[in-house]
Amino acid sequence: MKMLINVPETVVADALRGMAAAHPELTVDVENRVVLRRDAPVAGKVALVSGGGSGHEPLHGGFVGPGMLDAACPGEVFTSPVPDQMVRAATGVDSGEGVLFIVKNYTGDVLNFDMAAELAEEEGVRVAKVLVDDDVAVTDSTFTAGRRGTGATLFVEKIAGAAAQAGAPLDRVEALARQVNASSRSFGVALSPCSTPAKGGPTFELPEGELELGVGIHGEPGRERRAMMTAGEIADVALDAVLEDLNPKNPVLLLVNGMGATPLLELYGFHAEVQRVLTERGVSVARALVGNYVTSLDMAGASVTLCQTDEELLRLWDEPVRTPGLRWGL
Amino acid sequence: MKMLINVPETVVADALRGMAAAHPELTVDVENRVVLRRDAPVAGKVALVSGGGSGHEPLHGGFVGPGMLDAACPGEVFTSPVPDQMVRAATGVDSGEGVLFIVKNYTGDVLNFDMAAELAEEEGVRVAKVLVDDDVAVTDSTFTAGRRGTGATLFVEKIAGAAAQAGAPLDRVEALARQVNASSRSFGVALSPCSTPAKGGPTFELPEGELELGVGIHGEPGRERRAMMTAGEIADVALDAVLEDLNPKNPVLLLVNGMGATPLLELYGFHAEVQRVLTERGVSVARALVGNYVTSLDMAGASVTLCQTDEELLRLWDEPVRTPGLRWGL
Numbered sequence: 272m273k274m275l276i277n278v279p280e281t282v283v284a285d286a287l288r289g290m291a292a293a294h295p296e297l298t299v300d301v302e303n304r305v306v307l308r309r310d311a312p313v314a315g316k317v318a319l320v321s322g323g324g325s326g327h328e329p330l331h332g333g334f335v336g337p338g339m340l341d342a343a344c345p346g347e348v349f350t351s352p353v354p355d356q357m358v359r360a361a362t363g364v365d366s367g368e369g370v371l372f373i374v375k376n377y378t379g380d381v382l383n384f385d386m387a388a389e390l391a392e393e394e395g396v397r398v399a400k401v402l403v404d405d406d407v408a409v410t411d412s413t414f415t416a417g418r419r420g421t422g423a424t425l426f427v428e429k430i431a432g433a434a435a436q437a438g439a440p441l442d443r444v445e446a447l448a449r450q451v452n453a454s455s456r457s458f459g460v461a462l463s464p465c466s467t468p469a470k471g472g473p474t475f476e477l478p479e480g481e482l483e484l485g486v487g488i489h490g491e492p493g494r495e496r497r498a499m500m501t502a503g504e505i506a507d508v509a510l511d512a513v514l515e516d517l518n519p520k521n522p523v524l525l526l527v528n529g530m531g532a533t534p535l536l537e538l539y540g541f542h543a544e545v546q547r548v549l550t551e552r553g554v555s556v557a558r559a560l561v562g563n564y565v566t567s568l569d570m571a572g573a574s575v576t577l578c579q580t581d582e583e584l585l586r587l588w589d590e591p592v593r594t595p596g597l598r599w600g601l
Numbered sequence: 602m603k604m605l606i607n608v609p610e611t612v613v614a615d616a617l618r619g620m621a622a623a624h625p626e627l628t629v630d631v632e633n634r635v636v637l638r639r640d641a642p643v644a645g646k647v648a649l650v651s652g653g654g655s656g657h658e659p660l661h662g663g664f665v666g667p668g669m670l671d672a673a674c675p676g677e678v679f680t681s682p683v684p685d686q687m688v689r690a691a692t693g694v695d696s697g698e699g700v701l702f703i704v705k706n707y708t709g710d711v712l713n714f715d716m717a718a719e720l721a722e723e724e725g726v727r728v729a730k731v732l733v734d735d736d737v738a739v740t741d742s743t744f745t746a747g748r749r750g751t752g753a754t755l756f757v758e759k760i761a762g763a764a765a766q767a768g769a770p771l772d773r774v775e776a777l778a779r780q781v782n783a784s785s786r787s788f789g790v791a792l793s794p795c796s797t798p799a800k801g802g803p804t805f806e807l808p809e810g811e812l813e814l815g816v817g818i819h820g821e822p823g824r825e826r827r828a829m830m831t832a833g834e835i836a837d838v839a840l841d842a843v844l845e846d847l848n849p850k851n852p853v854l855l856l857v858n859g860m861g862a863t864p865l866l867e868l869y870g871f872h873a874e875v876q877r878v879l880t881e882r883g884v885s886v887a888r889a890l891v892g893n894y895v896t897s898l899d900m901a902g903a904s905v906t907l908c909q910t911d912e913e914l915l916r917l918w919d920e921p922v923r924t925p926g927l928r929w930g931l
Contacts, residue, residue, distance in 0.1 A: 274792070275792060277831045289870050289873035292872060292873060328869070501607045503607055533605050534656070536658050539617075539658070540615030541605050542623060543616075561623045566864065568866070569863070571862075571899065
């Protein structure tokens with residue numbers, strides 16, 4: 272498996288150096304592996320910190336900036352960052368208004384963010400935490416107790432980020448983040464496995480002519496394998512799974528997310544099928560986002576995330592944001 | 602080769618339906634295959650039209666919007682659009698101030714845009730044309746007489762688009778587009794082939810352990826094949842080729858562009874190596890853009906484009922833009 276890298280050992284550090292050079296509006300601490308808003312801490316503002324294993328870019332470092340995260344902690348590929356990184360991020364961005372940790376539900380991340388919260392509080396930082404667990408495909412998988420955290424992370428970071436930017440206090444930002452997570456569900460499919468630099472090849476096998484329904488963002492097994500399906504059939508299965516668990520009465524935010532190697536041309540075509548199914552089910556789409564946002568290295572495939580909105584969530588979604596990976600109005 | 606599609610015959614139409622649903626700020630004419638600014642024609646403004654084969658998304662449809670293109674014409678995958686599309690685009694966006702056709706140098710595109718220019722002028726539209734031919738890898742390749750047009754297309758569309766948005770007349774917008782092209786050079790590498798829906802598999806063979814230096818954006822052969830190299834070695838070879846042909850005295854715009862399937866993590870790492878080489882060569886980088894902008898379906902690999910700036914080009918680059926694929930300040 273060929274990769275555009277130097278050696279597997281320096282992949283994350285190399286990427287952070289490249290990120291620093293591309294984004295002067297960020298402070299990228301390559302040695303300590305923390306990405307921060309250059310203007311952090313922002314006086315009077317609750318700060319948002321997230322992080323997780325690398326390999327899902329632009330998540331999370333690419334979502335640091337005004338209107339979204341204050342800092343992100345990248346771990347090794349598909350490996351949780353360590354508590355030291357999270358404490359450094361928290362103390363680096365806390366203005367005194369407190370910090371919200373946004374944690375995808377994987378065992379390592381949960382343990383490490385828990386420990387970091389204790390350590391940061393010992394240093395005088397008020398910390399709240401929200402767990403993202405939107406993936407309906409499986410519970411209690413390889414890396415997770417309960418449901419996995421995937422695409423809804425983007426919705427949580429954007430909407431809680433907008434509330435924090437507007438001056439909401441920590442308990443309100445936390446409550447909104449919980450509401451967004453509780454209102455969101457995701458389902459993903461893989462057409463090909465992903466390859467990690469450390470392994471130098473695919474992390475799982477997926478025979479030609481089959482796809483994995485309900486795959487996780489590290490290539491974790493999903494619900495089942497089937498013979499290859501059309502984009503329309505995949506949209507039906509994905510939304511069956513999502514809508515079995517979420518019955519949106521209000522218009523939804525829709526994320527049609529590429530896993531990494533699926534061309535945008537295919538992703539837009541898949542989005543058309545997702546819209547068809549939602550129309551058939553009577554689900555109204557308030558806003559749609561199509562692209563590669565929560566990726567799995569070079570995996571081919573896509574995921575669908577819905578978030579039931581209300582007036583406030585929609586208003587916060589529309590607020591300006593300026594990050595490398597998501598930007599409008601600034 | 603698995604793809605997230607319905608059937609190969611409807612891939613482009615399906616993608617346009619999905620694009621229409623994602624971007625209410627655009628008018629997507631699925632039947633006639635034209636993507637336009639919803640507010641076109643914009644009174645008093647020179648209009649920019651581009652287009653080419655599909656499979657390079659977000660180029661060109663994803664670059665339609667204020668500050669960039671007024672319309673784009675998507676052809677079938679890796680196939681030129683037809684003159685009818687271009688004439689429809691030109692007449693749909695012309696405010697009376699004239700239209701600039703931005704044409705990548707591939708034989709089919711050149712012939713069809715030439716014919717479209719004649720037809721549009723018969724309908725009373727003043728048309729100017731600029732040919733983009735920035736790829737230093739080869740001359741007179743499979744699809745092209747002269748050099749191929751690749752990454753510089755983004756620079757031409759952005760900078761000419763900003764000038765048009767600011768009210769520059771047609772001859773000035775055309776002159777700026779020519780200046781940007783003449784000041785730009787690109788070089789690309791492939792780590793894997795791309796697969797077209799029609800073929801259902803790779804368009805060329807690239808053995809495990811080898812890469813293609815100087816590949817075109819349709820998988821056209823480059824300069825040579827070599828045993829796999831590190832990101833640093835690839836950056837050296839790519840910039841050797843570019844800087845042999847361009848000797849920038851002023852700071853450059855830098856595009857580190859993914860071909861489609863290369864993870865953003867790798868692309869940022871490659872960008873760090875490109876910055877290292879430019880520093881060694883004494884080339885100053887004014888602005889850097891890293892991401893998937895001029896893609897080749899699911900090809901793994903990357904390209905590097907430099908554009909020598911002056912004060913005016915840099916100012917126009919920094920002007921606001923609001924398109925699905927490139928956005929800041931609006």
